[in-house]
Amino acid sequence: MASWGATLWPWYVAGPIIGLFVPTLLIVGNKLFGFSSNLRHLCAALVPGRIESFRYDWRKRGLWNLMFMAGTLIGGFIALRWGTPHDVAISAQTRVSLAKLGIHDFAGIAPRELFAWHALLTLRGFVCVVVGGFLVGFGTAYAGGCTSGHAISGLADFQLSSLIAVIGFFAGGLVATYFILPLLF
Amino acid sequence: MLVYLLLGIVFGVVLTKSEVLSWFRIQEMFRFQSFRMYGIIGSAVGTAAVSVAIIKRLRLKSASGEVISIPPKQLGTGIRYAAGGTIFGLGWALTGACPGPLFALIGAGVPVMIVAVLSALLGTWIYGWLRPRLPH
Numbered sequence: 001m002a003s004w005g006a007t008l009w010p011w012y013v014a015g016p017i018i019g020l021f022v023p024t025l026l027i028v029g030n031k032l033f034g035f036s037s038n039l040r041h042l043c044a045a046l047v048p049g050r051i052e053s054f055r056y057d058w059r060k061r062g063l064w065n066l067m068f069m070a071g072t073l074i075g076g077f078i079a080l081r082w083g084t085p086h087d088v089a090i091s092a093q094t095r096v097s098l099a100k101l102g103i104h105d106f107a108g109i110a111p112r113e114l115f116a117w118h119a120l121l122t123l124r125g126f127v128c129v130v131v132g133g134f135l136v137g138f139g140t141a142y143a144g145g146c147t148s149g150h151a152i153s154g155l156a157d158f159q160l161s162s163l164i165a166v167i168g169f170f171a172g173g174l175v176a177t178y179f180i181l182p183l184l185f
Numbered sequence: 186m187l188v189y190l191l192l193g194i195v196f197g198v199v200l201t202k203s204e205v206l207s208w209f210r211i212q213e214m215f216r217f218q219s220f221r222m223y224g225i226i227g228s229a230v231g232t233a234a235v236s237v238a239i240i241k242r243l244r245l246k247s248a249s250g251e252v253i254s255i256p257p258k259q260l261g262t263g264i265r266y267a268a269g270g271t272i273f274g275l276g277w278a279l280t281g282a283c284p285g286p287l288f289a290l291i292g293a294g295v296p297v298m299i300v301a302v303l304s305a306l307l308g309t310w311i312y313g314w315l316r317p318r319l320p321h
Contacts, residue, residue, distance in 0.1 A: 004202075011224030014203030018225065019232025021196065023240055028188055030247040032255060033233075035285040039309040046306075053313035067186050068193035072285055075197015076206070076292030082198070088209045093218040098209070109207040110281060110295050117297050132279030133301030136287070137308025139273025142319065143266050144258065146273060146283045150266075151226060154258065156233035161258040165270035170215075172274020177215040180279065 005083025022153050031064055034149030036140035038062070038069040102185035124184035135172075143168065197289040206289050208281025215278055264320045276305075 025031040040054070041062030048054035087107055095106065102124075103111045112119070119125030140146045143165045145154060151169065154162025200206045205225060214222035239245075240253050247253050260266075277283055280301055282290060287305065290298040312319075 009199070009203040011203070011221050012228055014199055014205065015225040015228030016232040017199050018196075018205075019229035020236065021192065022233035023236035024192065026237075026240060026247065026253045026255070027245065028192075028248055030249070030251055030253055031189075035283070039284060039305055040313070042306055043310045043313060047310060049310075049314075051310075051313045051316075053316050054310075063186065064189045067189040068196065069285075069288055071190040071193020071195075072197040072200070073193075073288045073292040074190075075194040075199075076201050076289035076294075077197075078194065078292075079198040079201030079289075080293045082202075088204055088207045090209045090213050091218045094209065094213045094216060097216055097218070098212060106209065108295075109201075109204065109209070109293065110290070111208060115208065115281075115295050115297050120297065120300065128279045128281075129297060129301045130304045132276045133287070133298075133304030134308040134311075135272050135276030136280060136282070136284060136301070137276075137305030137310075138312045139269050139271070139276055139308070140284060140305075141269070141309040141312035143269025143273055146285070147226070147277075148283070148285060150270070152229050152233050153255075155230045156237045157255050157257075158234075159258050161260050161263065161266045164263050164266040168267050168270020168272075169274040169277060172271040172276075173211075173215045173278040174274075175271075176275045176278035177212065180275070 006086075007083075008086075008089065019152060019156070021148075022156055029064060032149070033153045034145050035065070035069070035072075036146040036149055038065050039137055040141060041066055101181060127180075127184055139172070196285065197292060200286055200289045201293045206282055206286035206293065211278060211281040261321045268320075276308075 021033045025033050041058045044054040044056060044058035088109055103113055105112050114125050114128045120129060145165060150162040150165040203225060204210050210222055213219040245253050287298050287302050
């Protein structure tokens with residue numbers, strides 16, 4: 001068990017574990033795996049205003065998911081301390097591509113040139129964290145789901161809407177990667 | 186309720202230990218320079234699809250006794266999925282994270298993501314505000 005802390009979990013272990021959240025949540029409570037609703041539940045709980053979309057019983061519909069969300073944060077905290085930290089071993093090609101972009105610090109799980117408090121004062125840090133965050137929040141709300149809700153739960157249930165959403169995810173991701181990121185450096 | 190907290194902890198651990206929440210890994214994925222993320226998403230969808238098919242076939246009941254059912258999503262014109270999906274995708278590549286990972290990252294040593302979460306909440310709120318005026 002101890003060695004699992006120190007190693008990178010392979011895709012064929014992580015993927016199925018993530019996939020199993022769908023049946024597990026269905027069996028435990030007839031709940032559909034989908035994380036982005038938490039953003040909506042938080043809005044409903046904290047700042048519903050007079051907005052129709054946020055006037056619902058968030059405790060009844062969303063408390064289970066908010067608990068899941070809290071657990072996710074705690075899980076990150078536990079995982080960081082479980083085993084020794086190591087750099088993310090991305091492919092050599094990616095290193096080269098990112099270096100061309102202007103990223104040279106590959107220590108940690110996210111580049112400190114972008115994801116650090118001081119970086120918020122730079123264009124690239126501000127765009128990646130603040131604008132990026134806004135797009136995630138707006139986009140998932142409009143699409144009614146994120147990777148867990150659409151890519152995993154939705155595709156597992158053969159929903160056409162989810163397929164369209166996933167195609168959109170990739171289209172947006174490619175545009176940001178190839179056209180927006182280069183403009184920030 | 187505690188069971189959902191525990192499941193969330195497992196989720197956070199998996200996301201961190203598999204590096205799904207690493208901006209570097211998401212870049213690798215969008216640059217098609219590694220199979221890894223596709224393997225994770227693909228095997229997750231596969232596992233979920235098989236499980237859901239079994240649950241439906243056997244008409245399994247949840248712990249509280251109700252027959253498990255997944256409400257289908259409303260397709261409408263499809264615009265909300267195409268536009269919303271694309272907008273989210275832009276954010277996904279910029280932050281290197283979807284909503285779940287944003288929270289896990291806060292715990293896993295990237296506290297600046299608290300700002301990303303606040304911004305995401307603003308984004309969700311603005312959607313709620315604009316909703317009557319957006320095509321669905």
